[in-house]
Amino acid sequence: MLRIGLTGGIAAGKSVVATRLSERGAVLVDADRLSREVVAPGTDGLDAVVDAFGRGVLGGDGSLDRAALGSLVFSDEDARRTLNDIVHPRVRAEAARRIAAAPLDAVIVQDIPLLVETGQADAFPLVVVVQAPAGARVRRMVEQRGMSDADARARMAAQATDAERAAVADVLLHNDGTVEDLRAAVDRLWDERIVPFDANLAAGRPSDAAIARATLASGAGPDLDGAALARAAARIRHAGADSLQRVTPAVRSDDSAAGPDLIAVAARPGDLDALATAVTAAGHPPVPPAGSVPGARRLHGSADPGQPVVVLLLDREGDRERTEP
Template identity: 65%
Template sequence: MIHVGLTGGVASGKSAVAAQLAKLGAVVIDADKLAREVVAPGTDGLAQIRQAFGQAVFSPDGSLDRAALGALVFSDEAQRLTLNAIVHPLVRAEANRLRAAAANEAVVVEDIPLLVESGQADRFDQVLVVQAPPEARIRRMVEDRGWSVAEAKSRMAAQASDADRAAIADHLLINDGTLEQLQAHVSELFEKELNR
């Protein structure tokens, strides 16, 4: 088994890389998806969030108001650290369970947006970092997600820098072309470096 950590800043193209790796046969474990699952209704994670943040981050129907929680944690470092202390251990435990269930010869890719911030680089055989020019990332967040430029810049500022990510990279993919070019780079990397 080859255990790969995949990371990149918001709107860098990391999800496109993960999708291509899955298409090529890798077992992709999506930390964002797991982060939603571990705070689903009825989970211990959701109860911990209610205890830590109160009713202000919940909708009237009792579901988690992700927009309210996001606005809170991306504007307050202490609140973000509190949320991470709740969610990260739960996500890591579930990711470990999924990795253990993979075949021995599998290429297992953990897609972790906050891999650098959470100090997990040493857990992996190889780390793959996706980067894109800041102006392209801002444009994608505004056009694709409907965020304001200020929101986009705030999200980028709350994450590790490109230099911090590059420092832990075994493989660095620069996403400054078309989707097809990115997919071709991923396919080449998979065949030459990962799927051995």
């Protein structure tokens, strides 16, 4: 099962991307829709919101008046934090329930508007970010949602910046053309990256590019940038927090037998097997035996064809000298 985190600023075009991914076969888990469901009439979530903000946030029919609530929280950081503390745990619990009910071979796309703000990026093997020019986003909110220019800009200011979202992005979709252009970009992403990524995970093997890098084969492709290695290292820390002792991204060695630039991960004593399982779950299955590194216990590679990261697993801190630059 491949899990993809999808995010983007308000009115950036994320819903177009989510819809197209769903049309191509992904199982969509929409956090915004869930955020409405967990505060629907009769839920304990709505009771908690009323307790925190008063009955003035209710409409005449007893449902949540989202506009009234929004006017309270989008200009007040403490109020926004209180609301998030009510809604986010309930949304995550419901999202987990729906993911557990999905087919084991499903591609899961979690549409999370506040993925960056809530620190969830490291939980996904692939993060897709949709961006659009600020002026276009404001215009959409004014014309399509009836907001004032000031309200639209306040909503944008309450979210992460474009730079903060780009920092966690494995894929950055620029919505600066037509809807058809954006849908075509999603189709390319699905066909060229998501489908092979998912197939590699299902087969329990790294991508051909990662195997080539790990085995020092010709045509292994260009070196990865530091941001890609840092994202992979963060995912490994997240997945293997209970079993890893140290993560060292972007290790370089002059010894050709030691492999290409890679991430070195040291297990806690006795936890090498558990760490290998966690690294695999983070999207880095074991490299076939032909790619083994002399002196190393385990070598893994990313199943993502777009980021051929190689991960070296070590079973003790004493192996450190083998991987120092």
